[in-house]
């Protein structure tokens with residue numbers, strides 16, 4: 241009689257409606273409301289923004305700077321200075337730092353993972 245709520249296989253209607261809006265779903269537990277189950281994947285968020293991209297870029301620059309320094313000091317191979325800069329730029333765009341955005345079908349809060 242009260243099979244909608246007691247049967248664990250049947251999701252409440254508002255959750256099904258919310259899930260139906262998305263084509264991709266994953267099993268996630270919501271930390272806001274405690275819902276555990278399928279969640280719609282809303283999209284992807286690029287985490288490389290603000291100060292974090294600068295940290296990443298200058299870390300890469302430092303790494304390639306050290307590589308070029310070692311190449312010159314240890315092996316006598318002298319690369320032009322801009323090569324390290326170019327490599328840092330290339331790797332900066334190669335290394336993706338995106339997170340998926342999920343929408344909790346129960347409380348509608350956004351989750352990043």
Ligand SMILES: [Zn+2]
Nearest residue numbers: 270273344347
């Ligand atoms: Zn929730």
